[in-house]
Amino acid sequence: IERPPGDTAGCTFCHTSSEERCSTCHQRHQLDPKVARRAEQCKTCHWGKDHRDWEAYDIGLHGVVYQVNKWKPEQFDFSKKLSDADYVGPTCQYCHMRGGHHNVQRFGTVYTSMGMSMADRGAPIWNEKRDRWVSVCDDCHSPRFAREQLQALDEAVKDAGLKYRETFKVAEDLLVDGVLDPMPKDLCPDWSGQHLWSLKIGAYHDGEAYGGKTGESGEFRMSNCTDVERLCFESVGYFQTYIYKGMAHGPWNDATYSDGSFGMDRWLVNVKQNASRARRLATLEKKVGITWQPEEFWKTGEWLDELTGPYIVKNHPGKTIFDLCPDPGWLDTHHAPAEEV
Numbered sequence: 111i112e113r114p115p116g117d118t119a120g121c122t123f124c125h126t127s128s129e130e131r132c133s134t135c136h137q138r139h140q141l142d143p144k145v146a147r148r149a150e151q152c153k154t155c156h157w158g159k160d161h162r163d164w165e166a167y168d169i170g171l172h173g174v175v176y177q178v179n180k181w182k183p184e185q186f187d188f189s190k191k192l193s194d195a196d197y198v199g200p201t202c203q204y205c206h207m208r209g210g211h212h213n214v215q216r217f218g219t220v221y222t223s224m225g226m227s228m229a230d231r232g233a234p235i236w237n238e239k240r241d242r243w244v245s246v247c248d249d250c251h252s253p254r255f256a257r258e259q260l261q262a263l264d265e266a267v268k269d270a271g272l273k274y275r276e277t278f279k280v281a282e283d284l285l286v287d288g289v290l291d292p293m294p295k296d297l298c299p300d301w302s303g304q305h306l307w308s309l310k311i312g313a314y315h316d317g318e319a320y321g322g323k324t325g326e327s328g329e330f331r332m333s334n335c336t337d338v339e340r341l342c343f344e345s346v347g348y349f350q351t352y353i354y355k356g357m358a359h360g361p362w363n364d365a366t367y368s369d370g371s372f373g374m375d376r377w378l379v380n381v382k383q384n385a386s387r388a389r390r391l392a393t394l395e396k397k398v399g400i401t402w403q404p405e406e407f408w409k410t411g412e413w414l415d416e417l418t419g420p421y422i423v424k425n426h427p428g429k430t431i432f433d434l435c436p437d438p439g440w441l442d443t444h445h446a447p448a449e450e451v
Contacts, residue, residue, distance in 0.1 A: 294321025
């Protein structure tokens with residue numbers, strides 16, 4: 111959201127222009143339910159490195175069954191309503207829009223602590239969600255099999271979380287020790303108009319060393335940040351996503367080989383190597399009396415005039431995006447009623 115429009119066309123195509131419109135799935139000049147029930151209809155938006163839904167489904171067991179049989183009416187009769195379907199394998203809609211229910215969150219892993227969050231998965235709110243999931247899998251599988259798959263997902267996510275926290279700690283220690291290049295004060299203002307460390311998220315890092323005031327939240331940067339920070343972002347934003355999407359949809363090889371758990375291993379080692387070099391260099395600079403000065407490009411960022419943060423600082427001094435948009439709906443992660451989610 112902070113980069114030039116030409117850079118973010120792939121983001122804005124789905125987020126804003128297509129989001130939550132009937133024509134996104136039903137197609138404006140067709141409006142045929144048979145089309146909206148096909149798995150490819152979800153592919154328009156739900157694919158890519160940081161939301162690997164289509165890829166996870168397509169190369170998994172369910173996706174292969176779908177691709178092989180989708181043109182056979184006796185196997186996939188898309189003229190039937192979802193609640194009446196007797197498909198030979200599940201489509202995205204069959205599982206996530208159970209019975210034609212249009213609140214996809216109801217049968218989605220988002221906001222469930224199934225994927226990226228380290229939370230108590232035995233808590234009542236998640237148990238209810240999981241029971242609902244098992245009831246879907248029960249159409250074709252035994253409940254025990256479904257629960258075993260969720261347990262396997264848990265274990266994979268737990269391992270991924272351990273790797274990510276270790277990766278993040280390396281970057282955090284560099285910053286606290288004053289070795290990270292650059293420090294928050296040397297950075298171009300981020301999308302919020304603040305000079306915050308790129309990994310300062312929410313209340314997790316409420317210290318002056320991370321930039322900003324108490325309670326101010328940063329956001330992962332994919333540009334204008336150090337290689338260490340970018341690797342941290344990719345480790346959780348891409349590789350951990352591959353892991354939990356893969357385990358949830360069936361392509362377990364994707365969760366392992368295709369930049370899943372093996373990718374997290376590789377990025378953890380890269381971050382440690384970068385940290386080792388940075389510390390050795392800092393020691394040498396101190397011995398010879400060199401005082402490092404940040405390069406100017408850190409302070410301006412790429413395409414300075416087009417970035418959101420510099421625009422706010424220049425045109426609205428002392429303000430942040432939260433002052434200018436005090437109640438931005440796109441930041442609300444709890445917009446659906448709890449009973450529906």
